[in-house]
Structure formats: C-alpha cells, structure tokens
Amino acid sequence: MPSQYPIDPGRTDLAREFMANPMGPHSAALQRIVTRMRDTEAAGRYVLVTRVPYQEWGLAQLSGQRGVDVTLLEDQVFTSLEDAERAVFKMRWELITGTPLVLD
Amino acid sequence: MLEKKIAGYSDEISVAPGERIRFMVSCEPGVDRYQADIVRLISGDRQPDGPGYRDELLPTPVSGEYPGRTQETYCGSYAVVPDGPAFSALNDLSLQAAIFPTLPGLRRACLISKMDVDAGRGFALWTDPADGLVLQLGDGAGSLQEFALGQAFVAREWYLVSATYDAAGGEVHLSQQLLDSYALDTSSGQARHASEGTAVVACDAPLLIAAASREEARGKPVGEMIFNGRIERPVVASRVLEDSEIEALRTGPVPLDLRPDICAAWDFAHAIDTDDIIDISPNRAHGELINLPIRAVRGSNWTGDELDFNHAPEQYAAIHFLDDSLYDCEWDVDFELEVPADTSSGLYAARLTAGDQEDHITFVVRPPRNTATASLALLIPTASYMAYGNSRGGIEFGNELLANHLAVIGPHERYLNRHPEYGNSMYDNHNDGTGVCYSSRLRPLINIRPTHHWLWQLSADMHLVEWLEAQGIPFDVITDEDMHQDGVSLLERYSCVMTCSHPEYYSTNMWDAVHAYTQRGGRLMYMGGNGFYWRVAYRDDKPGAMEMRRTEDGSRSWASEPGEYYMAFTGEYGGLWWRAGRTPQSLVGNGFIAQGFDHSSYFRRTADSHDPRAAFIFEGIDDEIIGDFGLIGGGAAGLELDSASRGYGTPPHALTVATSEQHTDAYIRVNEDIGHMLLSIGGQDDPQVHADVVFFETPRGGAVFSTGSIGWSSALFHNDHDNNVSRMTRNVLDRFLDPTPLT
Numbered sequence: 130m131p132s133q134y135p136i137d138p139g140r141t142d143l144a145r146e147f148m149a150n151p152m153g154p155h156s157a158a159l160q161r162i163v164t165r166m167r168d169t170e171a172a173g174r175y176v177l178v179t180r181v182p183y184q185e186w187g188l189a190q191l192s193g194q195r196g197v198d199v200t201l202l203e204d205q206v207f208t209s210l211e212d213a214e215r216a217v218f219k220m221r222w223e224l225i226t227g228t229p230l231v232l233d
Numbered sequence: 234m235l236e237k238k239i240a241g242y243s244d245e246i247s248v249a250p251g252e253r254i255r256f257m258v259s260c261e262p263g264v265d266r267y268q269a270d271i272v273r274l275i276s277g278d279r280q281p282d283g284p285g286y287r288d289e290l291l292p293t294p295v296s297g298e299y300p301g302r303t304q305e306t307y308c309g310s311y312a313v314v315p316d317g318p319a320f321s322a323l324n325d326l327s328l329q330a331a332i333f334p335t336l337p338g339l340r341r342a343c344l345i346s347k348m349d350v351d352a353g354r355g356f357a358l359w360t361d362p363a364d365g366l367v368l369q370l371g372d373g374a375g376s377l378q379e380f381a382l383g384q385a386f387v388a389r390e391w392y393l394v395s396a397t398y399d400a401a402g403g404e405v406h407l408s409q410q411l412l413d414s415y416a417l418d419t420s421s422g423q424a425r426h427a428s429e430g431t432a433v434v435a436c437d438a439p440l441l442i443a444a445a446s447r448e449e450a451r452g453k454p455v456g457e458m459i460f461n462g463r464i465e466r467p468v469v470a471s472r473v474l475e476d477s478e479i480e481a482l483r484t485g486p487v488p489l490d491l492r493p494d495i496c497a498a499w500d501f502a503h504a505i506d507t508d509d510i511i512d513i514s515p516n517r518a519h520g521e522l523i524n525l526p527i528r529a530v531r532g533s534n535w536t537g538d539e540l541d542f543n544h545a546p547e548q549y550a551a552i553h554f555l556d557d558s559l560y561d562c563e564w565d566v567d568f569e570l571e572v573p574a575d576t577s578s579g580l581y582a583a584r585l586t587a588g589d590q591e592d593h594i595t596f597v598v599r600p601p602r603n604t605a606t607a608s609l610a611l612l613i614p615t616a617s618y619m620a621y622g623n624s625r626g627g628i629e630f631g632n633e634l635l636a637n638h639l640a641v642i643g644p645h646e647r648y649l650n651r652h653p654e655y656g657n658s659m660y661d662n663h664n665d666g667t668g669v670c671y672s673s674r675l676r677p678l679i680n681i682r683p684t685h686h687w688l689w690q691l692s693a694d695m696h697l698v699e700w701l702e703a704q705g706i707p708f709d710v711i712t713d714e715d716m717h718q719d720g721v722s723l724l725e726r727y728s729c730v731m732t733c734s735h736p737e738y739y740s741t742n743m744w745d746a747v748h749a750y751t752q753r754g755g756r757l758m759y760m761g762g763n764g765f766y767w768r769v770a771y772r773d774d775k776p777g778a779m780e781m782r783r784t785e786d787g788s789r790s791w792a793s794e795p796g797e798y799y800m801a802f803t804g805e806y807g808g809l810w811w812r813a814g815r816t817p818q819s820l821v822g823n824g825f826i827a828q829g830f831d832h833s834s835y836f837r838r839t840a841d842s843h844d845p846r847a848a849f850i851f852e853g854i855d856d857e858i859i860g861d862f863g864l865i866g867g868g869a870a871g872l873e874l875d876s877a878s879r880g881y882g883t884p885p886h887a888l889t890v891a892t893s894e895q896h897t898d899a900y901i902r903v904n905e906d907i908g909h910m911l912l913s914i915g916g917q918d919d920p921q922v923h924a925d926v927v928f929f930e931t932p933r934g935g936a937v938f939s940t941g942s943i944g945w946s947s948a949l950f951h952n953d954h955d956n957n958v959s960r961m962t963r964n965v966l967d968r969f970l971d972p973t974p975l976t
Contacts, residue, residue, distance in 0.1 A: 152638060154832055154897045157917075167633045174631045179643040180234050182686065183280055186641065187234070191631055195664065196653045199628070199642060213639060 132168040134161055138228035144218070145232060151214035166221040175217050180206065186213055237648035238264045239301070239590045240677035242562065243583070246615050246777075247597040247712040250574045256583045256594055257564035259677075260301030267587035269568055270296045274580045274595065275702050277683035277695030283864050284699050284950050286684050288584065295570050301587065304564040306654040306676070307524075309459035309556040311444035312499075312510050314520035316437045319496045319512075320347065320469065323435040327470035328358045328368070329395035329479050331412065331533040333463035333551065335665035337386040338362045342460040342556075343445040344394070345467055347438055350447055353377060354436035357445055358396055360386055360460065365420070366409045368396040373433035380426040382407040387420045391463075391533040393483060397473040403428040406473075412533055442467055442499070442510070442520070443554035451563050456523060459556035461665040465532045466550060469496040484534060484547065487514050502550035505529050505542065505801050506772065510552075525560045525671045525778060527553035529801035531794065540796050543804045555663045559656035560778060561675035572598055578606055578709040580613065580698055582683065593682050595691060600709045605726035607707040608970050611698070614690070614736040615674070616713040616743070616769055619779050621690050622678030623649060624658040626790070637831035637899040643686050649679040659781055660790045668783060668791030675777045688865050693947065694733040696864065697760060700949040704963065717742045717771055721749040729969040734761035734943045735873065738769045738781065741805060748820055754933035756969035760962075762924065762943040763788075763825040763873035765817040768810050770802035784808030786905040788828060809905065811881070819882030821939045822927030823875035829900030829916060833871020833944045835861035836891035836926060847890050847928055849968045850938070850961055859891050859926075860958045863948035869958050871944030874900070874924035887929035893942065896922050928965075934974025938965045 143159045155163055172193025177186040178201060188205035192198065207213040222230040241258035248254045260267065272288035279286055290296075328345050336342075341361050348355035354371040361367045364381035372378055386392065391412040398405050405426040411418050439446070443464055444456030468482050472494045481488055487498050497518040503511035505528045512518040529542045532551040542549035570583075578600040582593035597613055600606040626632050628650045631640040649655065655676050657669045685692040701708055709727070716723050717740050724730050724746055736759075739747075744765065751757050767787065770780045783789040784798035787809045800807045810817065817824030836859040842851060860869025870893030877883040896916030906921065907914065916922040924941035931937060948958040968975075 157898070160898060163637070164634065167637070169633075171630045174633065176628075176631050176633075176640045176642050178234070178647075179641060179686070182235075182643070189642065191628065193629075195625065195629060196650060198647060198650060210639070210641075217639060 132165045134165040136162050136165060136222070136226050138226040141230070141232060144222060144230055147218050148215055148232065151211045151218065166218065166225065177207070177210070177213050184208060186210065188213065188216070235589055235644045237590070237644035239267060239585055239587060239592050240648065240679060241567070241583070241585065241592060241594045242675060242677045243594050243596050244675065245596065246674055247599050247715050248572050249599050249602050250572045250576045253569055253571050254596060255566045255569040257304065257562065258299070258567040258585060259304040259564060261303065264301040264587045264590055266298050267301050267585050267590065268298055270584045271570055272582055272584045274582055274593070274683050274695065274698065276699040277692055278688060278864060279684055280864065288582070291576065291581065293570055293573060295568050295583070299567055304562070305450070306559070306562045307450060307455050308559040308654040308656060309444065309456050310522065310524040310526035310554045310558040311456040311459055312442035312520045312522050313454055314440040314442070314497065314518055316439050317518055319516035319518040320440065321435065323471050323496065324400050325472045326356060326398040326434045327395065327472065327474040328356070328468070329393070329474070329482065330467040331391055331393050331465040331483060332360070333389065333391050333533070334360055334386050334461070335388055335667065336461040337388050339461065341367070341458055343441070343443065343458045344460055344464065345440070345442055345469070346445040347436060347440040348445060349436040349438045350377070351375065352436065354433045355438055356434045358394070365422070366394050366396065366407050368398070368405060368407060370398060370428065370432035370434055371436065372430060378428055378432060380405045380407060380424070382409055382422055382424045384409070384420055384422045393479070395479050398428070398432060398434065399473045400431055403431070440469070440520070443526070453523065460554050461556050463530060463551040463553045466498065466500060468498045470494050471496055500550055501528070501552045502546040505546065505549065506804065507774070522552070524558045525673070526555060526558060527667070527670060527801070529797065529799055531796050535796060537796065541799050543799060553667065555665065555667065557653060557656065557664045558671065559654070559676055560673050580710050593684065595681065595683060597710050597712050599711050599715055605709055607709045608728040609706060609708040609966070610724065610727040610730045611701065611708050611710050612716065612730055612732050612736070613694070613710060613712045614733050614738070616738040616740065616779060617736055618678065618681045618690050619672040619674050620659040620738045620769070620781065622658055622672060622674065622681050623655055624680055625649060625661045627687065635830050641686065645679050645682070645685060655679070662791055668793065670782055670793070671778060671780050673778045688947065690735060693735070693865065693943070696949055697733060697946040700946070700954060700959065700962070703954055706966065713743055716746050721746040721753070724750040724755060725753065727755070728972060729756040729758060729966065731758040732760050732764060734946050736761060736764040737766045739765050739767070739810065740769050740771055744810065744815060744820070751820070751931045751935055751937055754935040754974070756935055757821065757937045758965060758969060759821045759937065759939040760946055762875050762941060763828070764875070765810055765820055766825055768805065768807055768813060770800040770805055772802040782807030785812055788825070788903050811905070816882040817875065818878050821937055822883050822887045822929050823877045823925050823939050823941045824881055825903055826874055826876040826906060827896070827900050827902045827916070827922040828873040829897060830872060831866065831899040832897050833863055833866030833868030834893050834896050835859060835868050836870055836893045836924070838891050839889055841888040842890040844888055847888050850890055850928060850964055852964050854957050854960055856957050859961065860945070860948045862951040862956065863944055864950060865944050865947040869945050869948035870896070870924045870942045873943045874922070875939065875941040876921065876923055877925040877927050883927065884929045887927050889925045889927055891926040893924040930976040934976060936969065936975040938969070
C-alpha cells in the first residue's frame, strides 16, 4: 500500500520551495510531500542513469526485478541533479494530485 | 553511454613481499584485449570537487596486454556425492526427504538426482510448479519416464516427500505430506503409476542433492535446476520402503533392520561447521556442499525450546539451498604477481584498462611478515568490504527514501545487475527472499572499487589514503583478515593503528585484537562511524568466506529467522556485538546511534574540549565549529553517527570533545536504541541524533580517539587539506605516534 499522506494541489508555495532548493533541506511541510513522493514501489521508480560521469544523467525507471535492466526515458536528459529532481517532482505532483503543477 | 564490460578478482586480499597473488578477469564481448598494470592507489574520488584519481605504477612483469575472454560463473548451492558401491545394486528404489520449498512456483527444481541423461539411466526427484512431486526414471534406452503426483506445493511449509519404484511390479508410488496441520490442505496427496517396461535406475553418475546436472566443469558437476528451500534427511534405499519405515527414517539413526537396504541417509546435523554432508548409513557415502548453502537452520522438527543449534543439532538437520549463492567463481587465472621483495606496504590494485573500460582489483601489500615498516598502520576493513560487496540495493530499489534524493545508477550498478551470478552482498536477499548471511571475496565485488561513484567503504576510504599520502606520513597497510589470523601481535608492532571510515563487521579474533591493543599501550584512531557493530565469523578451511546473522535487532535490511542466531561457521552467537555484551562504546568510546544520507552536518566544540588532557587535539584551532565542509553531504558529521554513552559503556574518564548538531530529519535514531515509538525520532527533534568525537586514555600509556562519523574523512581534503578536521586529525596522529605515555 502506498503512503497515504495527502498532497494538497493548492500548496504551490511548497512546490516553489522545492523548485528553489530541490536538494533540501526542506521545511517540515515540504519534506512530508517529498517523502510521500519518494515512497513508491521499486518497479517503475524513477532513477538517474549516468550518461557522462558527474555531468549528465538520463531519467530511467527501475525494473523491480533482479537481472532486468532499467528502462531509459531517452527524452529526459539532465546536466544537473537539481534539474532532475525538479522534473521528477513535477511529474509526481501531477501523478499523485491529478493536477498539473503550474508555477508562474 | 558507458557500459562496464570488464571485472575481476584476486585469490588473496593481503600479500607480503615475495608472496604470490593471482588475478582472474572476465570481459564481456567487445573487450578483446586489455592492459594490466600493478599500481599503488593514492586517491580515488573523481567528483568535480574531489581529489581525482591518482595512482603510481609499480614496475612488475605483470604490465602488459592480455586477451579478453568471458569466464563462466556457476552460482547456486547443492551437494555432490560421488558414485560408489553404495548405489551399484539399485534395481528397486526409494527416495525420501523432508523439504521446505521456498519458490515452488518458480520452475521445476531438483531434490535428488543421479542421472545419465544420454544413456537414459538413473533417477531424479523434482518439485514442479503445477504437479508437485515428480519422479523421473531412466528407461535404459536414452529416454526418461516421468511420473507426477499432480498437486502443487505451498511455499514455506514442511513436507515429507517420498517416491518408490518396484521394478518387478513396475509400480511407482509418490507421496507428499504436509507436516503441519491445517483445516484445509489441497497440497498433500499420493499417486500410483505403472511404468512402461523396466526402468534402469542404476548409473555411474554422481548423486546430487538440490540440483540436477548434465555436464562437468572445473572438476565437478555443474548444478542446474537448483532447488530453493530446505532439505532434511534425504535417503536413498534399494528396495520399496513402507510408510512406517519412511517415517522412521525421517529422524534418528537408521534402524538396524533397514540397514541392508539403505544406500545412504544423510544427516545434515553432523559437521555443520564444514562443507561435508555425512551419510549415517554403513555405506558412509559422504558428500560435499558447493557454493555455501545455509547450515544451522531450523529443521522440520524444531520445537522452539532450544534456540542454539549447538545444543540440539538434531533439530537443525536441514540445509537451505539457494539458486543464487556463490562461494568461488573459480575462473582461470589471467596473470599472477610475485610481489617484488622491495615493495612498500600499501593499498594496491591490478589496474585493467581497455579503451574507456577500466577495473581496479584492489589488494593490500602488507609489510614483510612479523615486521613493521612504519609506526602507523592503516587497517583496511576487508570484512566490511565483503559485507557490502555487490550490494544490489541501488539498482533494485533505488534507496531513494534512505538518501532523500533520486538514486544515481552508474555503469557499475547496471553491470552488476547483468550478472546476478556474481552473488549478493549481505544487504541483499536471495532470489527466494532469504537474507544473505554468507559473503565471499572470491568473485568480483563490483562496488568495492577505489573510484566507485558511491562513496562508501573503499571509495570513501580513499579520502583517508589520499590525506595520509599528502601528509607524507609513512604508513603500513594491514587488513581485517591479517588481524583475524595474527591477532594482537600484528597491531602491537605499531605506535598507532588507524581504522577506515566504516569498520562495521568484526570477528571475535578481530575484536579481541583491537581490545588487547588498546589495553597494552596502543593508540587507536577510529576514523569513522558505526564500527565494531556486527559480529562475523570466518572458517579456517574456507578462505575468503564470511558469515553473519542479522539477529534480534540492529539497523538491517533483513532479519534472521527465529532460532537461527548462531553462526554455522563457528557456533558463535551472531548479530550485534552489543548483544554479546561487547559494546562499541566500551571499546572506542562511542557507538552507532543514528544514520541519514542526505546532508551531512558539522561538529561544535564542547566544554570537555578545553580540558587540558584534550589540549593537544585542538592545538592551532580556534574554531568552535568543526567540519562544516566535506565531500560527502557537505559536512564531517554525516552518514552514520556514533555517540558516547556511559550507559552503553563509554569509559567514565572519556572526554567528548565535539558534538554534532542540526542533522536533518532524514537522520533517524537506530532501532535498537528505541523503546517506545515516538514521533520525535528524526534529527530535528531527537537530541540523541548526533555524533560525538571522543578521546580517552587507555592503560599503559595508550589512548583512543574516535571521530564518531563516517563522513569525517571526507572533510580532510577541503581547502587543500588546510582545515580544522585535517588539523585535528594530524594533531592526534602526531601525539599518538609520540611514544611518550598519555598518562
């Protein structure tokens, strides 16, 4: 059973806090959201795959099965870990709340 | 995108000048040749702010190009019994065992086999996902007859299974009986079949338990279709046994009246601390275990009254077989090194390169035996390297909640995932969910590499090596295994012994050696966190293997089954050293209290730090804040933290000279220190979540300095080593190398 902590799609102030400082530390209210987002099943969990060591990473999803490789999402490539965290936060926000994250 | 394609291992982890070490290498297709060199490792961390990778070539005859080749690894555990007179008269047949299948639905798996498939001779007893017990008999004409019971097994239940063949009547009888009692049970049953013609059950193939085999490699049958689960008291008989006789053979000695008809009855309660399986029938058809199946596990008759297998071995007459366990890859040797006589002690590697490919098979050159060539020894925690070796958590789970950021998967993790046959770390589970309680270094340990992007164990310890090299302080390098074998005599040659960042796993010999060293005037610098935590065991006749049980409690990824807390290798109680009455706090002044993996923090000096006894530690340091920088998480107080505690045994006169603060909520207090579960367990709420830097004097002029944090060494490099962590470390080291007694 996934985490039951509800994410209020109206709390875009917390989303802004994440976007400003994606690596944390986060406020307690934001950390609850981030914890909810990170508490997923292993199969399909987003991870970053090194394309160029310490310089470039591609988004991928775990297989959840020993011996089965990650699935690379070829169109999602990042040159900073912060940008990768932002992109995944945005996807998970919409997945969990059903509302796209729109920030000015 | 870089794909890792080359890896290897060595037969030894620590060698003295003049001794030999052999290297085994396997390349995936595309690596036809590689260059090998022996190098002294200086530095490893390649992250942009880090010191980078540096080594020094050791000129040896090893340097040169070698052909790349793929070497096969055969994982999975089973037993082999050579063919012999015990099985020569087989005509009628009875097979039986108590079994506890853990993955009965995965695929067909073999319980007992003795089969020449090409000739169509022999027998094999299987579990089948749909049909339950299946017997195969050779027809003598190149084929097999197959007889199925027809009811599937339930996982993780004990069954008594038996199969008989009456040659004269051509009758096959199969039985699988659940040994527990449930109101509804559709998994037990019996079946009778008639064979077509006469089966030929005798053959000259070896007998295997928990596997079948069609070919030999490296001098023994290759196990296939390996059974996951427990097998107890397998028996082979040369006539059809009655139900009452089968029941009598489940436990206890072989009844006198059955002895003429029993080919073999293996009692796994014997020789639990070995690879031997003992046949208690007069034939003495003993066998050998391959790839470390788990021994000292509960049998079908375990009552729960006795928790120590040493006291009731008859209740531990089962062996847990696994299709992914591994002791020794047994690859062919690619090259070997005779360590030149004048080689200085240090951390070395066979550096393999091929285009963008590289691997570092890391080993230690210890000083010539029975000598020291420096006043300082760096103690490489090879036991902890083995415990973490081939950790699969990154690519199997992502460890995202643990780290509080997205996992980064590099070529090493994907390579390891492509090679399940290289076995697991002690943090993983076997394919059937069983926790991994044995490790071995006779296989590539993919994450135990000086340049691994996950800065943990060896890769993190390179920060300390880099600092020592930069300080220009001569040091010898020794290992856990050296200390386990040589005892305190190894340490006593040194004025000061320095640990690495995370010496977590300790055998009794190792613990005793460190303790004796501190009691005999030695000076110990414990340069990490969560040390001296889990108890492990080695076996003298099984070099490179190690055992550990995750018992009672402790920060752990799996837990041992009840009644399985004693280690098969030595019979010792496993788990936390604390639970054996030896706390880390009593040995080094602090012990594991909390962990977190997002942001590291800093230390603040305490009132104790102004005690004149601690003056030497802070010489030249005016700062109140220590280590608010570092290459792991940005601080010296990070990852796993140790605190002082009088209640847990910190010596009464110990000084806590610095304490960390402001840890994030990703830092959580260890579960063994939690009684009632309260909301306040994170770093922001729980004052126990902190690290203590501890100093205390020991008898005969010795002393201990403990940093309390795995992250400490990651701060040494900051500002070209000109920082307060580096200065404190150097102050302590200089004083500890000074022979003047500390008291």
